[in-house]
Amino acid sequence: MDIEHLAKLSRLKLTDAEKEKFSNQMGTIIEYIEKLSELDTENVEPTANLLGLSNVFREDVATKPLTNQAPINDSPAHSKGHYEVPKII
Amino acid sequence: MHRTTITQARELLHSKKLSSVQLTEAVFARIDAVEDKVKAYAHLMREKALEQAKDADAKIAKGEELPLLGVPIALKDLICTQGSRTTCASKILDQFVAPYNAMVVNQLNAAGAVIVGKTNMDEFAMGSSNENSSQHPTMNPWALDRVPGGSSGGSAAAVAAHECIAALGSDTGGSIRQPAAFCGVTGLKPTYGRVSRFGLVAFASSLDQIGPITKSVADAATLLNVIGGKDIQDSTSANVPLPDFTQALNQDVKGMKLGIPKEYFTGGMQPEVEKAVQEGIRTLESLGMQTVEVSLPHLDYAVAAYYIIACAEASTNLSRYDGVKYGYRSSKSDNLVNMYENTREEGFGEEVKRRIILGTFVLSSGYYDAYYLKGQQVRTLIKQDFENALEKCDVIAAPVTPYPAFKIGEKMDDPLQMYLADIYTISANLAGIPAMSIPCGFVGGENLPVGLQLMGKHFDEASLIAVGHKFQQATHFHTQQAPV
Numbered sequence: 001m002d003i004e005h006l007a008k009l010s011r012l013k014l015t016d017a018e019k020e021k022f023s024n025q026m027g028t029i030i031e032y033i034e035k036l037s038e039l040d041t042e043n044v045e046p047t048a049n050l051l052g053l054s055n056v057f058r059e060d061v062a063t064k065p066l067t068n069q070a071p072i073n074d075s076p077a078h079s080k081g082h083y084e085v086p087k088i089i
Numbered sequence: 090m091h092r093t094t095i096t097q098a099r100e101l102l103h104s105k106k107l108s109s110v111q112l113t114e115a116v117f118a119r120i121d122a123v124e125d126k127v128k129a130y131a132h133l134m135r136e137k138a139l140e141q142a143k144d145a146d147a148k149i150a151k152g153e154e155l156p157l158l159g160v161p162i163a164l165k166d167l168i169c170t171q172g173s174r175t176t177c178a179s180k181i182l183d184q185f186v187a188p189y190n191a192m193v194v195n196q197l198n199a200a201g202a203v204i205v206g207k208t209n210m211d212e213f214a215m216g217s218s219n220e221n222s223s224q225h226p227t228m229n230p231w232a233l234d235r236v237p238g239g240s241s242g243g244s245a246a247a248v249a250a251h252e253c254i255a256a257l258g259s260d261t262g263g264s265i266r267q268p269a270a271f272c273g274v275t276g277l278k279p280t281y282g283r284v285s286r287f288g289l290v291a292f293a294s295s296l297d298q299i300g301p302i303t304k305s306v307a308d309a310a311t312l313l314n315v316i317g318g319k320d321i322q323d324s325t326s327a328n329v330p331l332p333d334f335t336q337a338l339n340q341d342v343k344g345m346k347l348g349i350p351k352e353y354f355t356g357g358m359q360p361e362v363e364k365a366v367q368e369g370i371r372t373l374e375s376l377g378m379q380t381v382e383v384s385l386p387h388l389d390y391a392v393a394a395y396y397i398i399a400c401a402e403a404s405t406n407l408s409r410y411d412g413v414k415y416g417y418r419s420s421k422s423d424n425l426v427n428m429y430e431n432t433r434e435e436g437f438g439e440e441v442k443r444r445i446i447l448g449t450f451v452l453s454s455g456y457y458d459a460y461y462l463k464g465q466q467v468r469t470l471i472k473q474d475f476e477n478a479l480e481k482c483d484v485i486a487a488p489v490t491p492y493p494a495f496k497i498g499e500k501m502d503d504p505l506q507m508y509l510a511d512i513y514t515i516s517a518n519l520a521g522i523p524a525m526s527i528p529c530g531f532v533g534g535e536n537l538p539v540g541l542q543l544m545g546k547h548f549d550e551a552s553l554i555a556v557g558h559k560f561q562q563a564t565h566f567h568t569q570q571a572p573v
Contacts, residue, residue: 001450010404010449011411012442013430022446028505029447033393036463039470046465047472048295049325050281050521050547056324070188076418083413088425 001026090115091251092570095160095308098254102149102159109149109159112254113142113203116161120205120252123573128227129237129247131166133206134173141203148201156315158201163253165244166207167214168299169288170194177290178222179212181436184416191288192323193257193299193316200315205253208243212438213407214264214292216240217510220501221440228497229271230571232535235494238268244302245272249571255303255312259289261296262395263489263514266526269302270489270540273528275557275567276302277309280548281521282327284313285320293402294325296395296518305567306527306557310334313550329548340555343377347556348482352388353513359492362539365530366488369541369560372529373486376559383478383485387470388516392508394471395515397451397464403441404448410436443504468519475520475544484552485544488513489526493537513542523550527557528566538566 003023007014014022068081077084090112093101101107117135124130138161145159164170167177169187171194176182190198197204211221219227219242227242229235230250237246241258245268248256258265260278269276277300284299291297301312314335319328349370354363374380412418412432419435422428437445451460478485490513500507517524522544529541541560543553561567 003446006446006449006453009453010442010445011408011426011429011433012437012445013427013434014442015434018439018442022443025443025504026447026450029396029508030450032505033397033460033464036390036393036397036467037459039387039390039467041463041466041470044466044469046462047469048465050295050472051325051327053325058321066188071414074185074188074415075413076416085413086422086425086428 001030091119093254094304095157095255095311096305098160103154109142109145109203110139112159113138113161116205116253123250123252126228126233126573127230127246127250127252128225129208129243129250129252131176131178131207131209131224131243132174134204137173138203138205145201145203155201156311157197159203161203161205161254162197163205163208163244163247163256164194165210165241165256165258167210167259167290168193168257169290170204170207173207175207175290177213178210178224179437179441180223181410181417182415187288189288192285192320194288196316208247208256210243211240212441213290214240214259214261215403215440215444217267217507218500219243220497221438223438226497229494230573231273231537232494233573234496236271236497238271238494240264241302242268245269245274245276248272248274248302248304250573255301255308257299257316258302259297259299260518261293261399262518263511265300265302266489266514266524266540266542267511269526270538271494273538273566273569273571274302274304275306275309275525275527276300277313277525277550277553278517278523279313279317279550280523282325283523283548283550284316285318285323285326287320287322291406293399294406295402296399306554306561307338309525310338310554327548332551334551334554337551337554338558342556342559345378345484345552345556346482347373347378347380348383348478348485349380350383350385350478350485350487352385353487357491357512358488361532362488362490362492365532365539366541369529370486372560372563373556376563378556381482383481385474385478385516387467387474390467391471391516391519392512394464394467395519396447396508397460398468400444400448401452401461402448404445404452407441407445440504471516472520475516475522479546483545484556487542487544489540489542493532493539517544522547523553525553525557527560530566531569
């Protein structure tokens with residue numbers, strides 16, 4: 001398991017100490033979850049939703065939504081109703 | 090006064106022997122007296138609670154009757170409350186104030202409840218001990234050097250220490266039932282889809298469910314009546330009839346079949362815990378229930394399947410915490426990607442990072458079929474096990490935990506051992522069935538509580554309530570008081 005690659009995919013800047021600790025612990029955990037390979041699941045359907053729901057429809061009734069500003073107020077940096085982020089390019 | 094149940098409080102309030110303001114002040118006086126020792130709360134909502142109590146008294150004076158009118162209730166701090174913080178016990182949401190209420194909060198408000206505050210928890214509900222809170226651990230009111238369980242440990246401890254009359258928690262792999270067992274209170278995880286998850290901060294969306302933590306099964310029935318039901322804001326909430334669960338309190342259990350799953354009794358429990366659970370089963374037999382042996386053959390695979398599915402969903406759900414939309418942003422960043430990485434590294438605690446990494450691994454290219462798909466297939470097998478077992482019986486009886494509350498710090502260095510502590514509770518989440526923990530005994534020199542687990546068919550919480558209530562009428566474990 002490539003902990004650096006996983007940290008990058010997860011957008012986590014792990015410290016060297018964390019990388020070492022997590023690598024060891026992850027090894028033990030993955031060894032444990034490998035036990036699922038003992039089971040033959042060739043013809044078993046996977047379960048994602050327990051109630052077998054697929055599309056759920058409702059009447060299209062107009063309601064009063066949140067204002068745009070309400071969620072933006074929780075942002076650590078915002079101005080004029082927009083999120084502010086560090087420079088991208 | 091603070092020691093009352095919902096049922097008792099309602100009687101006192103409606104007969105005007107007590108006002109909601111008096112009851113709410115008594116609860117806050119109790120919090121002031123014991124909270125230094127227990128640390129059950131993340132933060133309190135004192136002023137607002139007293140306003141709600143005054144409103145409730147005005148309504149009572151007008152003769153209004155609502156199921157929770159004037160009753161002080163606590164909420165796990167991952168249930169969104171408009172205008173008050175919802176932190177998930179995480180630094181990354183430390184200052185987050187939701188712009189709307191969770192559906193259950195609107196339901197509690199409509200039922201007249203007084204919201205006391207938000208209870209401590211394992212960060213993002215990831216943990217079995219409350220030690221993963223970014224604020225402070227919570228102590229078990231029965232033994233202050235022991236954990237209250239988790240992740241709804243704050244709610245369970247608050248109920249056990251009478252720092253509220255009842256509480257809501259959430260249960261993804263046992264997070265209501267395990268702390269209820271460790272703290273000697275009643276905890277009910279409803280069927281997946283019974284209670285709206287709108288405004289519940291998501292950990293693993295296919296497993297999460299909100300439920301009551303209370304001083305009695307009767308109280309759990311009252312609370313479930315309030316929070317259950319279809320909600321168009323949560324498309325996974327089920328469009329099924331919502332019965333009056335308090336009717337189940339009058340139901341006889343004579344002749345009902347109690348399934349005993351043999352795989353749960355193969356020596357994995359501490360002998361004293363097993364003895365208490367077996368005695369609980371004998372009590373149910375003495376009430377006229379008929380025991381039958383049932384089999385849940387894939388029990389041994391539940392923890393592995395659970396950690397694959399739960400971590401995969403968590404890694405996806407927690408990708409929204411990016412330093413842009415919510416509270417915390419690292420100050421150390423010079424570009425966008427750097428900002429994401431530093432914010433998440435500084436904002437998340439160790440267990441959350443471990444699960445994000447594990448979830449990312451099982452979903453990553455080349456491993457998806459071997460882990461995530463396999464986990465979902467094993468989930469199907471576990472669900473089928475329960476369907477088969479519940480054809481032979483009405484309710485399944487089992488342990489909740491292999492041992493009573495452990496010492497603070499005891500399992501923190503070994504995540505796999507911590508995960509295995511959830512072995513008896515996880516299957517009910519994978520299968521989506523309702524499950525409840527009720528106190529069934531005390532063990533050891535420290536008199537630590539033990540829980541008995543009852544599991545039932547999808548949407549048949551009523552049978553669990555009927556059996557649990559009859560058990561509590563015949564026993565006194567649930568009325569024992571924690572020494573704090």
